[in-house]
Amino acid sequence: MQSNKREKKEQILGYFFIVPAIIYMLTFIGYPIAYNWIISFQDVTAKTLGSAARDFIGLENYKMIFIDLTFRKALLHTFVYTIGCLVIQFSLGFLFAIFFAKKFALSKPIRGFIVISWMLPVTVTALVFKFMFAESNGIINTILMNLHIIRQPIGWLLQGNTAMLGLIIANSWVGIPFNMLLLTTGLNNIPEDIYEAASIDGASKIQKFLKITIPLLKPTIMSVLVLGFVLTFKVFDLVYVMTGGGPVDATEVLSTYSYKLSFQLFHFGEGAAVANVLFVCLFLVALVYLKTISKDEVI
Amino acid sequence: MKKLHLTYRHKNILLSAAAVIIACIFLFPLYWIAVNSFKLDSEIFASTPTLWPEEFTLKAYKDQLGSLSVTMKNSVIIAVGSMLLSLCLSVPAAYGLARYKVKGMKLFVLIFLITQMLPASLVLTPLFLIFSKLGILNSYLAPSLSTATISIPFIVLMLRPGFLSIPKELEDAAKIDGCNALTAFFRVAIPISKPTVITAACFSFVFAWNDLAYSMTFNTKEIMRPMTSAIYTFMNQYGTKWNSIMAYGVLLILPSCIIFVTMQKHIVEGMTSGSVKG
Numbered sequence: 356m357q358s359n360k361r362e363k364k365e366q367i368l369g370y371f372f373i374v375p376a377i378i379y380m381l382t383f384i385g386y387p388i389a390y391n392w393i394i395s396f397q398d399v400t401a402k403t404l405g406s407a408a409r410d411f412i413g414l415e416n417y418k419m420i421f422i423d424l425t426f427r428k429a430l431l432h433t434f435v436y437t438i439g440c441l442v443i444q445f446s447l448g449f450l451f452a453i454f455f456a457k458k459f460a461l462s463k464p465i466r467g468f469i470v471i472s473w474m475l476p477v478t479v480t481a482l483v484f485k486f487m488f489a490e491s492n493g494i495i496n497t498i499l500m501n502l503h504i505i506r507q508p509i510g511w512l513l514q515g516n517t518a519m520l521g522l523i524i525a526n527s528w529v530g531i532p533f534n535m536l537l538l539t540t541g542l543n544n545i546p547e548d549i550y551e552a553a554s555i556d557g558a559s560k561i562q563k564f565l566k567i568t569i570p571l572l573k574p575t576i577m578s579v580l581v582l583g584f585v586l587t588f589k590v591f592d593l594v595y596v597m598t599g600g601g602p603v604d605a606t607e608v609l610s611t612y613s614y615k616l617s618f619q620l621f622h623f624g625e626g627a628a629v630a631n632v633l634f635v636c637l638f639l640v641a642l643v644y645l646k647t648i649s650k651d652e653v654i
Numbered sequence: 655m656k657k658l659h660l661t662y663r664h665k666n667i668l669l670s671a672a673a674v675i676i677a678c679i680f681l682f683p684l685y686w687i688a689v690n691s692f693k694l695d696s697e698i699f700a701s702t703p704t705l706w707p708e709e710f711t712l713k714a715y716k717d718q719l720g721s722l723s724v725t726m727k728n729s730v731i732i733a734v735g736s737m738l739l740s741l742c743l744s745v746p747a748a749y750g751l752a753r754y755k756v757k758g759m760k761l762f763v764l765i766f767l768i769t770q771m772l773p774a775s776l777v778l779t780p781l782f783l784i785f786s787k788l789g790i791l792n793s794y795l796a797p798s799l800s801t802a803t804i805s806i807p808f809i810v811l812m813l814r815p816g817f818l819s820i821p822k823e824l825e826d827a828a829k830i831d832g833c834n835a836l837t838a839f840f841r842v843a844i845p846i847s848k849p850t851v852i853t854a855a856c857f858s859f860v861f862a863w864n865d866l867a868y869s870m871t872f873n874t875k876e877i878m879r880p881m882t883s884a885i886y887t888f889m890n891q892y893g894t895k896w897n898s899i900m901a902y903g904v905l906l907i908l909p910s911c912i913i914f915v916t917m918q919k920h921i922v923e924g925m926t927s928g929s930v931k932g
Binding site: 644 | 666669670674676677680681683686687698699701702703743744746750756764767768769771775776777799802806807810835839860863864866867871882896903906907911914919925929
């Protein structure tokens, strides 16, 4: 009886600490997401914005966006961008992690320092890359021309394909150190004596990498890739500032297109529908992520 | 053939040199922001970019002073408001999840994990409609309330392991000395976790300070804009005034850089624990 009462008191105290934050998140993220689904079935324009009674129009908004060519392009671009970023930031991040895992005087300070790019406002990152990729007097064109790799200055952000490449490079500047950091944590968790035992058995460096590092790092690799997917797929600031979705709509992604529909064209219903497509994609991948991490550890 | 044997010292120097070169290339954009903010228009427009200003000048900064006083004030108020709000909610939540065995704990952690992954662009439209109904568009409240949602889950996930590692006996001893649950939290748990709580405060400040999407959408009036959306508008109007844009950029990255340099170790640790697991 006594212990039961005490347990109950513990429960109440626990809720007292936890519940305010939960209510906050449900109010400002959970409720808006649910509300977003309702908006996406309504006819919401600048005119009907203030009125309480908005017409339900069923799947009309979804029909509109799926026959919309720009939406289809945005969906494709989001995947191209995400996969491009993942390939670059994972492979280079992995190389960096292995390099900085070597023991030398400056390894730790420099490894720690390059992570700074993750802390900077994406707005500024986008602006400086836009500046560096500029056609006339951009530093990237100047360097490439001095190295005789290109003859004429390239308008990087003025053509569809190169603009997408520019975005991927700018995002990787933030993504590489982040991937490196998470992979380093994973590498440090591999016990040193496994490598020593393998050395005694005469294993080569490549053998050790393929037979020890990769298998033991697999859970980390999985979560880095899936988390990277979620974080990259939701890109907004970078694209919005660097290319604004242009030239024409060559770099339009789901988030920028949703923003454009809602806040520039005032088709709030369609904007909400595009955001919901983004939500479904993210949610599916997030489920995979939660499954992978809950296998390794108790959440 | 004689095999090349590098002594440890040689190897150390060689690898360190390689690391310095990598860092210089990698951090070049940072240098480029700073160095171009000290150039004159004419030098920016010159056909070949210069690696160091021919004429070192603060003109780009002086040109911006007028608008900066307003936008910087807005940025500070929004970021501090967001930080206070998010600390008040997330620190107790992290503590509660670590200290008390409550029913539905897994669900709570899951809610933080999931909401952390959902981006601003998902909730921009509905939050805009909600805030416009509440009449808080173009106020400090709208961006502060919304940016706090970025840091709350991050801080909860980041602080929980630290609170878990505080021995329970410590608090039990405090309770014998007359502490209740609340004073145990304020007088025992928080002082012990001081470095990580300070790191958490820094993260929430920086997240709000860095935000563009929320503040740009909710605060459309020029007088209420923070620096991020002001620099964006400025770029659209004067796209080639790169020295002014970079001067603005320097001031925008300054808080993050100062915080990062002074408490690098804590920041880097916090990044991993805050973004990965519970």
